Amino acid sequence: MDLTRTLPARLRPGGRHGLAGTETRDPIGYAVAALGKLAQSDLLDRVGLRKQTEHAVFTATRTGFRAATSANRAFARVGSRQQPGVRVPSAAPKGAFDITPGEDEQMLVDVVSEYAAEVVRPAAAEADEACAAPEPLLKASLEIGLPILGVPEALGGISEERSAVAGTLVAEALAHGDMGLAIAALAPGAVATALGLWGTEAQQQTYLPAFTGDEVPAAALALAEPTVLFDAFKPATTARRTDDGFVLDGVKSAVVRGAEAELFIVGARLDDQPVLFLVESSTAGLSVESDPGMGVRAASMTRLRLEGVTVPADAVLGATDGTTYAECVRLSRLAWCALAVGTAQAVLDYVTPYVKERKAFGEPVAHRQSVAFMVADIAIELQAMRLLTYKAAGRAAAGKDFAREVSLARRLCADKGMRIGLDGVQLLGGHGFVKEHPVERWYRDLRAVAVLEGAVLV
Structure with missing residues (x-):
C-alpha cells in the first residue's frame, strides 16, 4: 500500500531540520526527510569532528563516581491521566517476506551509514578509552533526528506507522561505526519511542515535547x-x-x-x-x-x-499485566540483534581486505584454506543473523506476534556474534590483540549482546 503525504510544517524550510521544499513521501520517507542529506551538509565541519585531534572532548572520566541524578529539567504535568495516548498504526502487510530494503529504506541506511563512517567510527577508540561519548557527536545525532524516529507525527515526530524496520536498519548502520556510541546516541530515542507506543495522553504531552524540541534530554531504559x-x-x-x-x-x-x-x-x-x-x-x-x-x-x-x-x-x-513489559523486552532484544549485525558486518569488512593483504611465507594468508573458510563462515553466519533480525522486525512493524522470531534472532546473534568477534581477532593474529586495530573492541562489544538487556529498543 503506497501512502503519500505532504511533509508537515515543522519539516519545511525554516523548520528544525531545514528541509528544502515540500515533498511527498511514504512513511519511511519521513524518516529520510528528518535525517536529511548529511553528506551534502556542513554538519561535520560545524560540530568540529572533521579532524581527529578534535575528538578528545568528553564529559566523563574512567574513575568511578556516585552522584545524585541529573535534575536540570522540570516536566510539567499536562493532559488527561486516563485518556489513551496517540498511537501509530501497524505497517501495511507487504505479502511475501522480503529482506531487501526499499528505495526509501536504502536512502535512510545510506544517510545514517555516512554519519557512522564520518563521525562515529573516527571517535570510537577515544570514546571507548574515556567511557563516554563526545558531546559534539551526541548533538550531531540529535540534529539528524534520531530521537524522533519512533514518535508519532501528531506529537512532533516523524512516524506515520510502526517503525520497527526503520529502527532496525538505523541501529545496524550506527553499530557499523561503533556499538557503544550507537547505544549512547539511540538511548533517548528508545525512551521517546516507548512513550509513543504505550504512553497515556498525559504522559505523552508531559514528556515528548522535550524530545521533539531542540534541547533533547538524556534518557534511558x-x-x-x-x-x-x-x-x-x-x-x-x-x-x-x-x-x-x-x-x-x-x-x-x-x-x-x-x-x-x-x-x-x-x-x-x-x-x-x-x-x-x-x-x-x-x-x-x-x-x-x-x-x-x-x-x-x-x-x-x-x-x-x-x-x-x-x-x-x-x-x-502501559499495562500492569506484564504485556507491555514483555513487548518492551522483545523490542529491546530486537535492537540488540540489529547492533550485533552492524558490528559483525564491521568485522567482516575489516578482516576481508586484511587477510588478502597480509603476507606470510611469501603469500597472502587468505590463500590458506583455514583462513578462507573462517572468513566464509563469518559471512554465512552474518547473513543468517540479518535474515532472522529483519524477519522479526517485519513482524513487529506489522503488529504481529514476533516473540518466537526475536527469540531465535537473539540466540543466533548472541552466539554467532560473539564467535564472529573471536574469529576476527584470530584472523588478525597478534594485531587482533592490540588496540591499534578496532577488532578487539568489536569483540568486546559483541559479547554484550548475550548478557545485557534494555538500553535501546526499536
Missing part, C-alpha cells in the same frame, strides 16, 4: 539488573502500592548515560507482574554510580539505585 542468571521477565526490583502511588526499591545496571539522564523507564515487579515505570531524575532516593564493563564502554554504562523512590499513580507506563 533501565531493565537489566546485576544479578547472576538475570531473567529480564522476572526483575528483582520491586514496586509496592501506596495511597498516592508506588514506592520502588532495587538496583538496575547497564543504564546508558545514567549520570546525565533526566528521565528513566524502570522495570519493576508489581503484584508478581513486571511493569514499566516513568521515573524522573529529580525524584528523591535515586542515585547513580559508574559501572564500566568489558564492552560498549562508550555508552557510559551506570548503575541506578532506587531506595524508597516514590512515584505517582500515573507513573505506570
